[in-house]
Amino acid sequence: MSRKMLPLVENIPVKYFNETVQPMDRPRRFLEVFAAVLKHSNYGYVLDHFSRVVAKCARCAVECPVYQATGRSDDIPCARTEKLLRVYRRHFTPEGRMMARLLGTPPLTNADIDAMAEDFYRCTACRRCNLECPMGVDHGIMTHLGRYILSEMGIVPKALHVSVREQLEGKTGNTSGIPVPALVDTLSFLEEELKEKFDRDIKFPVDQEEAEYVFFPAVSDYLLEPDVLMGQAAVFHATGDSWTIGTGNFDGINYGLFYNDRFLEDIVRKEIAEVRRLKGKKILVGECGHASRTAKGFVPTYNEGPPIEVVNILEYTDRAIQAGKLKLDPEAIKERVTYHDPCNYARSGWIIEQPRRIIRSFIKDFVEMEPHGRDNYCCGGGGGTVSVDEIRKFRTSIGGKRKAEQLRATGAKYVIAPCANCKKQVKEVIEDHKLDMELVGLHDLILKAIRF
């Protein structure tokens, strides 16, 4: 059942949620799901702690690109978090229930649920606010939990819902709905392209057992980013390491991270199963940010067998350059280049220097955005919101406003946005803000510069 939600911004009617629960039952259902989540997970301890330490200093507000653009109080991370904490305190703590009796604190209402559904999807889950919170409150996990509860009562953006359904229950088993024969065709086409370009047999190995690396890019790369894929294949050709793409699962995307722990787990387990089937050693994730974070962060949680190392392709290529295995022509790219840090691996400090070392190894005119690295601004499409085409105007004019300003200030010809979600969003930011620059992946440029 489709349901009209509150407008995200003026003049943008939003009808992108699925909802299965009848309005009269919504507060009860929300509390049932919340109770079940508290019972079976660790969120209760987190809520307990955060609800006691929040100081309402509003430092997070100044860090949040969405609040910076709207000035709307509900966009302040602490205010959004408070919506969930209030429900927790009111309904799930003895103090809250006692205070409700004494002071008549109102219970959860339909309007509260509407407000949460809207606010938790205005947040891009970039966790920039977390960096500056003097109390150490992680508003990202609160957004995640809020979305999780809503999703189990059926409130979830259709775009995310459809993608995950196809990945976990669909015939193709991936978010872009690519059948295996189409994948194989694409790969052989790309091999021909590489042959034409380099006069070499550069392969995309498929279902090769016992390979060192089993490759999981964002599956959309197979449709939209052929140069990135060819760049990655060229790097492997140069290093000589064994790698493979598995036909059982070739999609690194994991939208469970954005809204539902159950799906997050199932998708990670599916990746692990494919590595086991192929007797591979390591998971190699493409340039995509959230795909990398989910594998790196959750394979150790859901892997029941021997440990599987998770490597991102930027780490891999960086190591190859450090080891002197790649020859990149410093004259190949003469234009000015800038680099956008995907929140999902820069915010934690995991992948910040690796891409910069790669870039500096062959690009002369590299300019940073300010701020960058761990402090970088989200592209505006984080947290899965980039999949929701209905809110493009919101994403680019509000969520992506700071990013557009940052990009314009660099004067760069190329902006490298490694992550698949960032790529789509930054491309739309460039279009909607009429910026004179081109979006590329890092391995796009490597493909232009690699020499054998």
Add this chain to the structure above:
Amino acid sequence: METLIEFGRGPLFRFAVAVAVLGLLRQAVLSAWGVRQMLKRAADNRIALGAVVWRTIVQLNPLRYFTGNRWLYSMLSTLFHVGLILVPVFFLGHIRLWRRGLGLGWPALPMGVADVLTIVTIVTGLALFVARGWAKASRQISRPQDWLLPPLIALEFLTGYLLAHPGTTTFRFETLMLVHVGVGDLLLILTPFTKIAHCAMLPFSQLVAELAWRFVPGAGREVVKTIGKEGQPI
């Protein structure tokens, strides 16, 4: 009034200290117990403790906030906290009270230093109140306690200063003492129930945030079983 003051400095003070100490202890124990439970339930419970400790130190270092956004608010807040922590514990008059109430004593701050810290706390307490109202974002999200605590603390320090310098005021000594003792006891009693409790819980924050993303395997399946959605298609 004498009787009230004596009550405030005697039994009520001991009660207020007990509430504050036991309340904070409870908060700290709950946080520690929560961390333990999270570690027990999470499948991936390897923690890079060094990194977490380092992040906690970084988070607690007030200087880092001086160059970022809201730098003025951060400086005010830091100065406010310095006086707030030192004066109640290390002012000579308070040490006498501690000794009387609890039988414990320790060296005192020089009077001049205590005076400066007291004035700084009063000024910054009031400035924090103004700053909270001044900045739209903090104004929008403030709870009653956020508005009340800084001026209440400033009042406590102001009455304390006037009591220590009786020549500077026309107020009656007993009135000032009653307000000072009463507000002091109130603040102690409020400590575990308001955001002042962060003093006991802050050291756990980074660890809690780290563990928050260590999920419990199979929890999602258990949730759908509990809510009666098991076996339903996505």
